[in-house]
Amino acid sequence: xxxxxxxxxxxxxxxxxxxxxxxxxxxxxxxxxxxxxxxxxxxxxxxxxxxxxxxxxx
Amino acid sequence: xxxxxxxxxxxxxxxxxxxxxxxxxxxxxxxxxxxxxxxxxxxxxxxxxxxxxxxxxxxxxxxxxxxxxxxxxxxxxxxxxxxxxxxxxxxxxxxxxxxxxxxxxxxxxxxxxxxxxxxxxxxxxxxxxxxxxxxxxxxxxxxxxxxxxxxxxxxxxxxxxxxxxxxxxxxxxxxxxxxxxxxxxxxxxxxxxxxxxxxxxxxxxxxxxxxxxxxxxxxxxxxxxxxxxxxxxxxxxxxxxxxxxxxxxxxxxxxxxxxxxxxxxxxxxxxxxxxxxxxxxxxxxxxxxxxxxxxxxxxxxxxxxxxxxxxxxxxxxxxxxxxxxxxxxxxxxxxxxxxxxxxxxxxxxxxxxxxxxxxxxxxxxxxxxxxxxxxxxxxxxxxxxxxxxxxxxxxxxxxxxxxxxxxxxxxxxxxxxxxxxxxxxxxxxxxxxxxxxxxxxxxxxxxxxxxxxxxxxxxxxxxxxxxxxxxxxxxxxxxxxxxxxxxxxxxxxxxxxxxxxxxxxxxxxxxxxxxxxxxxxxxxxxxxxxxxxxxxxxxxxxxxxxxxxxxxxxxxxxxxxxxxxxxxxxxxxxxxxxxxxxxxxxxxxxxxxxxxxxxxxxxxxxxxxxxxxxxxxxxxxxxxxxxxxxxxxxxxxxxxxxxxxxxxxxxxxxxxxxxxxxxxxxxxxxxxxxxxxxxxxxxxx
Numbered sequence: 001x002x003x004x005x006x007x008x009x010x011x012x013x014x015x016x017x018x019x020x021x022x023x024x025x026x027x028x029x030x031x032x033x034x035x036x037x038x039x040x041x042x043x044x045x046x047x048x049x050x051x052x053x054x055x056x057x058x
Numbered sequence: 059x060x061x062x063x064x065x066x067x068x069x070x071x072x073x074x075x076x077x078x079x080x081x082x083x084x085x086x087x088x089x090x091x092x093x094x095x096x097x098x099x100x101x102x103x104x105x106x107x108x109x110x111x112x113x114x115x116x117x118x119x120x121x122x123x124x125x126x127x128x129x130x131x132x133x134x135x136x137x138x139x140x141x142x143x144x145x146x147x148x149x150x151x152x153x154x155x156x157x158x159x160x161x162x163x164x165x166x167x168x169x170x171x172x173x174x175x176x177x178x179x180x181x182x183x184x185x186x187x188x189x190x191x192x193x194x195x196x197x198x199x200x201x202x203x204x205x206x207x208x209x210x211x212x213x214x215x216x217x218x219x220x221x222x223x224x225x226x227x228x229x230x231x232x233x234x235x236x237x238x239x240x241x242x243x244x245x246x247x248x249x250x251x252x253x254x255x256x257x258x259x260x261x262x263x264x265x266x267x268x269x270x271x272x273x274x275x276x277x278x279x280x281x282x283x284x285x286x287x288x289x290x291x292x293x294x295x296x297x298x299x300x301x302x303x304x305x306x307x308x309x310x311x312x313x314x315x316x317x318x319x320x321x322x323x324x325x326x327x328x329x330x331x332x333x334x335x336x337x338x339x340x341x342x343x344x345x346x347x348x349x350x351x352x353x354x355x356x357x358x359x360x361x362x363x364x365x366x367x368x369x370x371x372x373x374x375x376x377x378x379x380x381x382x383x384x385x386x387x388x389x390x391x392x393x394x395x396x397x398x399x400x401x402x403x404x405x406x407x408x409x410x411x412x413x414x415x416x417x418x419x420x421x422x423x424x425x426x427x428x429x430x431x432x433x434x435x436x437x438x439x440x441x442x443x444x445x446x447x448x449x450x451x452x453x454x455x456x457x458x459x460x461x462x463x464x465x466x467x468x469x470x471x472x473x474x475x476x477x478x479x480x481x482x483x484x485x486x487x488x489x490x491x492x493x494x495x496x497x498x499x500x501x502x503x504x505x506x507x508x509x510x511x512x513x514x515x516x517x518x519x520x521x522x523x524x525x526x527x528x529x530x531x532x533x534x535x536x537x538x539x540x541x542x543x544x545x546x547x548x549x550x551x552x553x554x555x556x557x558x559x560x561x562x563x564x565x566x567x568x569x570x571x572x573x574x575x576x577x578x579x580x581x582x583x584x585x586x587x588x589x590x591x592x593x594x595x596x597x598x599x600x601x602x603x604x605x606x607x608x609x610x611x612x613x614x615x616x617x618x619x620x621x622x623x624x625x626x627x628x629x630x631x632x633x634x635x636x637x638x639x640x641x642x643x644x645x646x647x648x649x650x651x652x653x654x655x656x657x658x659x660x661x662x663x664x665x666x667x668x669x670x671x672x673x674x675x676x677x678x679x680x681x682x683x684x685x686x687x688x689x690x691x692x693x694x695x696x697x698x699x700x701x702x703x704x705x706x707x708x709x710x711x712x713x714x715x716x717x718x719x720x721x722x723x724x725x726x727x728x729x730x731x732x733x734x735x736x737x738x739x740x741x742x743x
Contacts, residue, residue: 010141015276017144020338040273053545055228055542057399058155058156058603
């Protein structure tokens, strides 16, 4: 049961990482800010700008 | 306990040898796919446990006491220590594209065995080694890119050649991927409607994320997925409607132009509006479908219908011309050895590794998983009736446009199929015809649909699963086209910026439009060339793509060899030299044949010569088209020659560097970041 819970936690962690949601939480924490639409847009613009300067694999 | 562990691993190693040997030597009627799965799984486990561990401890000498760039340069953006299994999934999602799915399907024309052996052995001894060493090297150099490392460790020429090769590969890759989508959607109103519906869905998702529910990416992706699934169901109604179906029944050329226009807008529009939401959605769909496929294969355990070897090992294959050596090893790049992985292994991943020892599961392990995905694709293709497989994948230029002529030709090859079989199958999956649907995507979708239908829904849901698979393939291929065009635009703006400063500014709209237009025109030209090609385009473009991808792997392995030579002298260079020598042999043989073979089906110059002779001999049906085909064949030859020359230059530069290192006439110091003790505790992740 404990292993199963740990596995589920890992899967959710992976999905949140892929969705950039974890990165957003880290960003808010690092800058000491509260979540808001404006903050998300600021974070997302910077994140996506970096992300799409790199090639995607075939 | 230790003895038990030894016995366990010995049993796994013996099982790997027995299963691989059994698969390789078995020549009975049919073989169950579970043998391939077992052979691969036991080989991967043994390789990961012993070879991977040896590479990590003896060759790379990973040290968890040493702080990684993620810890030292932690900034909450790029550099962030991440849980190893989350990073494993992240890295896997980044390296697994359509390549490992499409390549094995095309290579199945030689039979299931050559491709399977190459996928398993190539990944264990080549692909995973390349990914691991590159990841390790980049991790020790603050997450530097392949180009930067090549410049520092080999020389300026290596760095420049890597950059130009990447740009050329991207142009070919975008064209060939777009061609796969065009061939999958040509004359298919159901598929075209579903893919068209993903555009407004992506725009909706973009607005949803930006303004309505900022930051709720998972929630938004779930809504997007439900909308796409609804679109797949609605697609059947559209295909059956006399009014709507003609709107979505498009020719290859119309689809190609639509994708070119789409690529332009996706590159020029704000990234949050179209590209990013689709990318999120396609990543989740990709991971879900790959898991479903693996589970489906294990549950259904289909029998392989294709023989171990077909008669086309002699080079007369209808899907692409050329003998098993070297073309099998060019056709399957991703899934065995893929140069593109070196860009990922020296991109985001090294900046997120928390502990050095994580490089083994992430670098070596994720490549093994991708190889497993390629094997699933091979099983999906090989479990189809061979007659159906060749009817779907053979271009009309080879088997004829009339169904009766096509089945006669294919049955004549020893793979019986009838018009009635193909008509029933097409009706079951909601298509008008499945003849000559080249490119690999439709046949992979058929194989996947059969596996999914046998796990749930039966024949009644075959059409849904087929279009689900087409949607899945097209969705993430289009994401690669969006992102690739954008990246190509940035690379080009970098170059244009040297000539005129404003052209280099990524926020200056005329510069954005000009560079987007140039990149789209470059891959669009090759796409249109593929659509016009009477042999379906895949025949010429896929080998070019394979050659380009493997040449990039050769560059990465040159760098890896240089690093090993500087670290250990000659002791361990065989680790990267063996795959390097193999890849150089394969790619230069294939490249040489594509350039100089006298067979017009293989050699670009021979093809141009044959068409020119036909033009000179007298009036041909369409002189203008023939002239275009001649130009295209010559252009492909020039491109192929340019790629080979670039890599030859890097090889010579590397050889010069290696000689210098061995003679001590060149500095042997590595450009690694200095040692800093790690303060990171395991509980922090």
